[in-house]
Amino acid sequence: MDLTQAYRRGETEGLLRLDANEGAPPRPELMELLRDCPAEALRRYPDARALERQIAESLDLDPGCVLVTNGGDDAIDRAIRAYAGVGAGAEGSRAGGVALHAPTFSMTHRYSALAGARERATPWLRGEFPRDRFLEQGRSANLAVLTTPNNPTGLQIERRLLCRLLDELAPVPVLVDLAYLEFAMVEDAPRAELCRELLEREHVLIVRTLSKAYGLAGLRVGYALGSPARIERLRAQGSPFPVSAISLILAAKALEFGPDRDDLRNCSRRRVDLGRRLQALGLESPPSSANFALGIGGRAEQLVELLRERGVAVRAFPELPGLRITCPSSSEDWAELTAALSDIELVWNQQANQQGDQAERGSS
Numbered sequence: 408m409d410l411t412q413a414y415r416r417g418e419t420e421g422l423l424r425l426d427a428n429e430g431a432p433p434r435p436e437l438m439e440l441l442r443d444c445p446a447e448a449l450r451r452y453p454d455a456r457a458l459e460r461q462i463a464e465s466l467d468l469d470p471g472c473v474l475v476t477n478g479g480d481d482a483i484d485r486a487i488r489a490y491a492g493v494g495a496g497a498e499g500s501r502a503g504g505v506a507l508h509a510p511t512f513s514m515t516h517r518y519s520a521l522a523g524a525r526e527r528a529t530p531w532l533r534g535e536f537p538r539d540r541f542l543e544q545g546r547s548a549n550l551a552v553l554t555t556p557n558n559p560t561g562l563q564i565e566r567r568l569l570c571r572l573l574d575e576l577a578p579v580p581v582l583v584d585l586a587y588l589e590f591a592m593v594e595d596a597p598r599a600e601l602c603r604e605l606l607e608r609e610h611v612l613i614v615r616t617l618s619k620a621y622g623l624a625g626l627r628v629g630y631a632l633g634s635p636a637r638i639e640r641l642r643a644q645g646s647p648f649p650v651s652a653i654s655l656i657l658a659a660k661a662l663e664f665g666p667d668r669d670d671l672r673n674c675s676r677r678r679v680d681l682g683r684r685l686q687a688l689g690l691e692s693p694p695s696s697a698n699f700a701l702g703i704g705g706r707a708e709q710l711v712e713l714l715r716e717r718g719v720a721v722r723a724f725p726e727l728p729g730l731r732i733t734c735p736s737s738s739e740d741w742a743e744l745t746a747a748l749s750d751i752e753l754v755w756n757q758q759a760n761q762q763g764d765q766a767e768r769g770s771s
């Protein structure tokens with residue numbers, strides 16, 4: 408990875424933005440809070456303790472088990488630096504590095520590289536999670552990272568396998584990135600129960616975010632969960648005031664409301680439909696449990712361009728090769744995307760028919 412090149416989102420001005428897995432627009436009630444934000448909140452350094460207590464209470468955890476971070480990104484960065492970075496201390500001679508599955512969230516790769524940690528990647532693009540290979544890599548790593556549902560594939564590690572893996576990886580610290588969990592588990596109680604079950608293991612840390620199901624990527628609020636000792640270690644790894652006061656106020660309200668369940672259910676229907684449409688265009692599409700679908704295949708690059716010509720921005724993954732399309736949350740955006748895909752399918756079918764005719768004439 409070239410660390411002199413920053414991650415930059417592609418230009419999306421004037422396009423339908425389906426390139427960054429952002430969720431449905433936030434509730435109007437949150438906008439009212441913005442207007443009423445007290446001046447004192449702007450004057451003082453922000454204090455995330457109330458939000459940490461609120462999150463802990465909602466999950467039935469000790470408040471010391473929660474660290475509010477500047478998006479999930481910040482939690483991942485802190486965890487990698489804490490356990491596999493230059494300053495990792497006695498526990499982490501850097502040699503073990505970070506075990507992860509690939510492809511995964513691009514910033515996880517980048518934070519590992521920035522921390523100077525060796526990346527131990529296990530390929531996982533399709534099918535079942537490659538448990539044996541991952542264990543081989545993970546057992547001698549300083550930190551293992553499991554992202555489920557994974558980005559960009561949308562694949563999930565089945566719950567029993569995940570728990571077994573965590574047990575088998577102990578005592579290696581494992582960061583479980585659950586950024587897209589709401590799209591796989593719509594109801595609040597089972598999500599909380601899953602987090603508690605994973606956290607029964609002292610070596611486990613969890614990453615969560617308000618950027619996806621809550622539609623609040625602009626707030627930059629995420630959080631890490633773990634044992635009080637591990638959370639304290641993550642807290643020491645970064646800025647003491649990572650989240651603005653305004654973001655803390657809005658996040659508290661958003662968490663009180665919870666994500667929009669109708670939107671989550673809508674998304675689970677649309678991602679299946681989107682997967683089928685990608686398959687109809689000749690791409691492979693793994694079953695997604697997140698708010699996007701991945702298309703893999705040689706024509707992905709061309710499809711990205713054709714969608715852009717039709718006003719739709721999606722994320723290209725030339726290294727797969729593939730493209731990832733975020734499920735639009737509104738009916739209008741869904742109609743725009745599906746019209747663009749149908750149009751491209753029509754054009755490609757016409758081209759295929761013409762080529763077929765030419766081949767037939769050539770052979771006769």
Ligand SMILES: Cc1ncc(COP(=O)(O)O)c(C=O)c1O
Nearest residue numbers: 478479480512558586616618629
């Ligand atoms: C798997 C995964 N984890 C974490 C994040 C971080 O999200 P944020 O920093 O916006 O909370 C993302 C964002 O795309 C993601 O895809």
